[in-house]
Amino acid sequence: MLFLIILIGVLFIVFATAKLKLHPFLALLGASFFVGIASGMPLLDIVKNINEGFGGLMTSIGIVIIAGTIIGVILEKSGAAYRMAEVVLRILGEKRPQLAMSIIGYIVSIPVFCDSGFIILSSLQKSLAKRAKVKVASMAVALATGLYATHTLVPPTPGPIAAAGNIGATDYLGTIILVGLIVAIPATIVGYFWAVKMGTKIEVPADHEEALDYEEVIKSFGKMPSTFKAFLPIVLPIILIGIGSVAALTLDDKSGVSHFLQFIGSPSVALLFGVLASFLLLPEISEVTLNDWIGESLKEAAPILLITGAGGAFGTIIKNTGVAEILQSMDLGALSQGVLFLLVPFIIAAALKSAQGSSTAALVITSSLIAPMLPTLGIEGALPLALVVMALGAGAMTVSHVNDSFFWVVTQFSGMKVTDAYKAQTMATLLQGITTIIVTMIIWLIFV
Template sequence: MQGPLLFLVILLGVGFIVFATAKLKLHPFLSLLFAAFGVGLLSGLPLPDVIEAVNGGFGGLMGYIGIVIVAGTIIGTILERSGAALRMAEVVLRIVGEKRPQLAMSLIGAIVSIPVFCDSGYVILSSLKKALAKKAKVALASMSVALATGLYATHTLVPPTPGPIAAAGNIGASDYLGTIIMIGIIVAIPTILVGYLWAIKVASKIEIEGEHDDEGLNYDEIVKSFGELPSTVKSFAPITLPILLIGSGSFVSFAGWTGTFADVLLFLGSPVVALLVGVLVSFTLMPNLNEETLTGWVGDGIKDAAPILLITGAGGAFGSVIKATPVAGLIQGLADGGLLNGAFVLIIPFIIAAALKSAQGSSTAAIVVTSTLIAPLLPGMGIDGAIPLALVVMAVGAGAMVVSHVNDSYFWVVTEFSGMKVTDAYKAQTMATLVQGLTAIVFTMILWIVLV
């Protein structure tokens, strides 16, 4: 099958994924797998090729990023259970100052959400946010949105969060993870800033019922209630060390260094090794090295990773089937005709991710599906190399921010733990995510013009 009919089959596959996850509430793993087989069969691929594409796509992607995702979730779980996430929050608060509480919450969220899922991060920091809002005498809704948007920005843009890692693996950019982290941080800065501005300009006008009633809530007592927290160095090390190692490996690769020392840096800078080093360092945060921590905490991290692994692998299978069809040749024709050039190529993954996110709710699923869809398109559009592929990951992440509403679990976490009414949450949180996504894609396009 070729031409418009092939595009229609792929469109039907995507439509099925959205319908099955949003309406039928089918798990994205099965939705993606069923869509992969459906697209393969309807596009006329030989039956053995369909099976080979599904198996190869699933296993191939897991070979790139499976261990990385598991290691990242283990680190996040240990940071959460040990109190290290709260220590990081306290340090940022001291540096920024209590006179700028919303900015402090935005930065705290951005740092914590690099290894910790944004939903978990919001729950962990919820009591701290409420106590600080009371102490600083600022609107609770303002603090809630500042924290939520800070968490959200790095959750969709900065590895080792699973979404961006999965996107990198799907589009063949796993070797450029250091560049993606660097570009992700750069794009996240204005994205966090616009969320902060939305929090102080818009959300601050929203009053949450009963926010002034809790007279017993005290910031210092909230911090003390968590017991003795880990040291600052130990708390930040499981995040910063892997990022530094990956960055060093990327620099060595870029500089073309050779020799034993360069080989060691390249080994330590590979994402798998760097994240496993982070896991080992995170063990120093455990109060005791026993069955409760080494089996229990680590086991919980692995459980958290399981759904992400399955969705990511199924997304790889879906993308592999698409690559097996003649769609790449059709895209090459469009590119040769000059229809897909310049920074505007980033609009395609942005729109696809935004549509999927808005329709089915999960940012991670939107990132996985979008990256598998666009992977066959990239060679035809001449997109290759570290920076262009990193900017494609940013465009996908930007789309996956637009918009968080009632079909998104994160929307309900923010709404329930802040006490906002749903209508107020639409004004404060949903609109903030729209502005964040638009800011991220605009800034990504600017970087494309400047760097590519």
């Protein structure tokens, strides 16, 4: 009966968000109250658990999400995202333009939302398609799949961070970033090959239109920041988090050096250093850059914080219904082998993603559902929990179609018909999700 109650709660979230178009924040809160009441939880405990779940997750990842969003907006507005793209193109040349767009997407989407990243780079990919004499659709799919890979797998993107927070892996963000960067590579490669195979068969109006020359596109952005300044806000936090993780494992935990390195390597502090580094990209110090740009990023972060916090509340309610005790008493057999368990978050997240469209919501909800199972199965520690996040991300990729805002960004800015976008973009995300879960399971079998 308890599992049925939780299932009804999840189905309510899907119905409310997909059909009624209710904001996920309210849908998650409504489901939290329903599950609490229907499971017989004392009413005052329901309020306590919702407050603690919401606040607890904000305590661990709230600043990280806000800082990551600020970095992303500044990279977008300062032209740093363009600079990074220009550097990749300069290194790769024009022999493999689709590969260049895939790599650009892979890098840019680490701090910048995939929707925004595609919009920013749309004119660049069209001009490069004209210059390299390749189909615009193939360039669009290559860019979109590169963006999509790191968007669902690599912090500081909010979805993976929220998933890490829900399953109690916030202390292992350094490992999650490293594993995410590795696992996102085959996902990006699969997207590239599909873009070349399928995208080259699709014609869009832009193939026959005049596009700005590549040099003109770059010049139209005005003076762009240096390569060092452009990459620093992304690279610096990753390095600091890595240093903190290594220090925690190798140095005496009582030494001052270890404490300092773990301090600067804590995700909140490391991302705030990234924010400071992003200030070097500001074209001027003024109210517009210091107030308006930051204000815009806070507006972008607000709904993500609300959804993430509500997901934490939902997860805490589920955890305190007694479901963990029921799971402990069950013979989970094959799932206890770990690697097969990875299919559980993958399938649930894929079902939620396909049903309601949001990768972030799929990550938040699914991680809340599976969190009570992890201690029961003995899944703990940096690498196992990082691979659980990868399995969640793989599901949250599968698939992008008409109920996903990113699908419409790709179709509208590339000029693809919906039927063509299903063949190119939706199939690409299916292949990316399947590839990612297979790679994740292989890593588990080898290293766990």
